[in-house]
Amino acid sequence: MTIDNHKSHLVELGKFLGQFQLEKTEKDDTIKGNARFFEKMQQEIDAAVHYNGWFNKENVIFALQQWSQALTPRNLHLWLTNYTFKPLEEKTVGIVMAGNIPLVGLHDFISVLVCGHKLKIKLSSNDQRLVPLIAEYLKFLDSRYENRILFVEDHLKGFDAVIATGSDNTARYFEHYFKGKPSIIRKNRNSVAIITGEESKEELAVLGEDIFRYYGLGCRNVSKLYVPKNFKFDNFFEAIYSWNDIINQNKYANNYDYNKAVYLMSEFKLLDNGFLMLKEDARFGSPIATLFYEQYEDENDLQLKLKEQEDKIQCIVKNEADKTEVSFGKTQHPELWDYADNVDTIEFLLNL
Structure with missing residues (x-):
């Protein structure tokens, strides 16, 4: 053939x-x-x-x-x-x-x-x-x-x-x-998004697709945000509110309730809008209905930090993405040549 x-x-x-x-x-x-x-x-x-x-x-x-x-x-x-x-x-x-x-x-x-x-x-x-x-x-x-x-x-x-x-x-x-x-x-692997603080509500709303599509279960789903020091999340929460109906899915709601109870019992500080919790955490892989975040002061330093941990990251998502990054709203629209883990499957198969 x-x-x-x-x-x-x-x-x-x-x-x-x-x-x-x-x-x-x-x-x-x-x-x-x-x-x-x-x-x-x-x-x-x-x-x-x-x-x-x-x-x-x-x-x-x-x-x-x-x-x-x-x-x-x-x-x-x-x-x-x-x-x-x-x-x-x-x-x-x-x-x-x-x-x-x-x-x-x-x-x-x-x-x-x-x-x-x-x-x-x-x-x-x-x-x-x-x-x-x-x-x-x-x-x-x-x-x-x-x-x-x-x-x-x-x-x-x-x-x-x-x-x-x-x-x-x-x-x-x-x-x-x-x-x-x-x-x-x-x-x-997990995907992360970099927020600069300059994004409009409309641009942040598009990021909701990367967070909530497939309930966040895919490796291309954003599970962690990097935000500027002292970033205010009000605009972010308002921008993603159109996804609030996700809490009506039983399995998602059960995970939300369970994880919230665990966090509260452990006295972790949370930001919560009723269908998504934000927790400051250095890890990449957040539980369902939770988004980790970490603050940064210099974006160049952040890029170096992410480069050092690239074996744990599937996508880096930004509003104004370069060729190594993914634009807001596009993580679940990969091209055929966007290989998982950046390993060229075709090259591997042709060289067996």
């Missing part, structure tokens, strides 16, 4: 996923496979929502839409034109997928296929509905995918390389279990 074959199939997949919208889902009879897969996808969206309490319909549809916008001819060309694809020895690549947000492992899935390798996939117990249907859809488009995509329920066996995503704890297990095999093993 050529790289052009893969690209054309992924474009069709993008068109298929783009039909599913929150306000009004309409079936497009010109899209390949709709007679067989349209209703199936609607059922799997509903099943994913009922199976995982964190996967509400808005977030599942958001993920599908992001993938639809990513899988365009232009984006696939920009992504893949930087590599030389030539006949290579076919390998079997195992993927251990995370399940913190919908379709979080799809980029690895697609990357292995376009590089001409076979897939063995171990799904997360939290996200078992959508990826298998996408695999079915690709097999419908081209039967040559049939023997290239395999899902396993037990431990991965019979693979030449592995891509595994998990926590710091599971990473230690992965490093031991997959020892001796080429691997990409991803650990905990």
Whole structure:
């Protein structure tokens, strides 16, 4: 199968996923496979929502839409034109997928296929509905995918390389279990935002998307703010108030109540607006419904500090972002070439 074959199939997949919208889902009879897969996808969206309490319909549809916008001819060309694809020895690549947000492992899935390798996939117990249907859809488009995509329920066996995503704890297990095999093993990372104090309320409001989308469960979600010395949070709280309905989600509310009780019993100083707590803390990874913050005096010194800890940071978010940073509101809109942990997955796969 050529790289052009893969690209054309992924474009069709993008068109298929783009039909599913929150306000009004309409079936497009010109899209390949709709007679067989349209209703199936609607059922799997509903099943994913009922199976995982964190996967509400808005977030599942958001993920599908992001993938639809990513899988365009232009984006696939920009992504893949930087590599030389030539006949290579076919390998079997195992993927251990995370399940913190919908379709979080799809980029690895697609990357292995376009590089001409076979897939063995171990799904997360939290996200078992959508990826298998996408695999079915690709097999419908081209039967040559049939023997290239395999899902396993037990431990991965019979693979030449592995891509595994998990926590710091599971990473230690992965490093031991997959020892001796080429691997990409991803650990905990968090994203941080730098506030200068010059932002308007409208600009700060956009940052709410980076904080609250997927309930803050993704590694690209902002879990910590860096603010100027003596920063007043009034404008920030007012700017993000449009997200206040998040407290009506039971799992989020339970975490809010629990973490607030723990903080109060420990007599920690908090800033609280009724759906988000701010706690001054040097760590990166804040609990659900909590945002850590730290004060700084010199932004150049802060940048040096963050550089020293870049192995713990997924994104640095700023209103006026440079090419190494992400703009407010854009963390959950990554491009195909925005690799997790800044590890080039395609380069890794082409050099197996």
